[in-house]
Amino acid sequence: MPVVFEKTRGLTDVETHYCPGCTHGIIHRLVAEVLEEMELLDASIGVAPVGCAVLAYKYFNCDMHEAAHGRAPAVATGIKRVFPDRTVFAYQGDGDLASIGTAEIVHAAHRGEKITVIFVNNAIYGMTGGQMAPTTLLGQKTTTSPLGRERSHAGSPLRVSEMLATIDGAAFIERTSVHDPQAVRKTKAAIRRAFTVQQKGLGFSMVEILSTCPTNWGMTPVDSLQWVQDHMIPYYPLGNLRDPETENRP
């Protein structure tokens, strides 16, 4: 029988620990497929975060570092400065990148580090059990905002992509989603574009991907996908914020 589909070589055979319905698996696969298709996999070095994707170093089939919480862009900087010709990426969640790691992500962008950051935004701390993140929506209930996030108490959700898009060194910034097949395909195209920008040495690149957390949102996987569409996308609009080819910038 002819082979019509094969798992990407970009992922190992290790079974992932992700919850049912979590979209980390889709995003892992997209990153891995792009690296394989662009023939970058064997020359790639990735950096895993602290958070749900903490074990990503077991899943990506390339050299990997496990970083301290929020520090992945600094670790990736150290790697890229040693090996400018290698493809270096960091994979981070919203607690990691948008809370404890704000200094590291802002300054990696500010220096125009030629790394690619995959930023998975599911508006909550997943691994620790559903606490409020800087990205948690107003009114969204979490274990540390039991009555729903209030602006007067915890501020408004942080739009990281818009913030980073104001920085000169940020060559490519795009926000995508994986809530339906079309969005998944657009996400893959954005990831490919981000790695291309790195390959060309044009500067810092990041794809923010809206993701789900059925476990901590207390929803079914299908309802979670719908919630991304109904609640997250209106606050976190999808689209490109910065691209060196189109000279798209705020």
Next chain:
Amino acid sequence: MEASSEKVLMKGNEAVGAAAIRGGCRYFFGYPITPQNELPEYMARELPRVGGVFLQAESEIAAINMVYGAAGCGVRVMTSSSSPGIALKQEGISYIAGAELPCVIVNMMRGGPGLGGIQPGQADYFQATRGGGNGDYRHIVYAPASVQETADLMTEAFDVADLYRIPVMVLGDGMIGQMMEPVELRDAPHRDLPPKDWATTGTEGRRTPNIINSLYLQPQDLEDHNIRLARKHAVIEEREVRYESYRTDDAKLVFVSYGTASRIVRNAVEMLRQEGENVGMIRPITLWPWPQSAFDELGSSVRAVMAVEMSMGQMIDDVKIAAAGRWPVGFYGRSGGMIPDQHAIAGAARTMLEEVV
């Protein structure tokens, strides 16, 4: 040691930079803080000339994590800071020790706690030797007492870090960093070093992925890891201890002092000897591994031991452990950037001798 060239007059901080480059260091990540700024400034100027990279990070935290990234790639890399900045690096140092990466960290100590002051101090002894970060780890700590010794240890530190896959800290202070002394840059004694086949260099499709990591979710795996680290620490304790015993042969009182304080103690020893008092000094050069053997070698003439530090008393804990009740342990210290005076040290020693003899 293979001597190279001529003696030059250098500031301690610059000598550290020159010695690091001689030791093969090609990557430096740091953040400005007094009193060690001449070192990153030297590296910013000199590293590009030898094909290396200097990068000023956004914080000490970012700098040590850049070191983690670069060290994982198998290159010789360092960072430097001073006391409060080293406090910020502790998370990263723990990760580097946990992931068994080689690197060199320089701390030119100033007074603390908190923002403290900018004058020389030795109040980071606990931080340096007790693991300022979390977990069951150790790292080597060199405590040089002159610019020459700082340069020699700095060059050698990169070999030692590579040999044991462990962070090595060179613990100076504002005095060592700022003063100028003649220094001759020399190669370290040869050591056979293992290949860095663990480094993340890109697999090139020729091997399975290398992973730089300190996470072990299964308790048995983590304990096994820690047992392995402890065995490595035991080897280091056996092989890498360094100290100087100065005029201890017939000493009734033995000072214990390191770094800048030990230079003043040496003067106090000379002064007391001229007065006919038999005193000497143990000068630990490695603070970890701690030179227990220096104490075990002391003869029957010894009646008292006295720790002299530029702190309110930190190393004295190790001195008491080393003394193990064999001798009373006294203390003289100045803190906050105040420099001990040899007459005051001698006075404290006379008082103690009167009490115990």
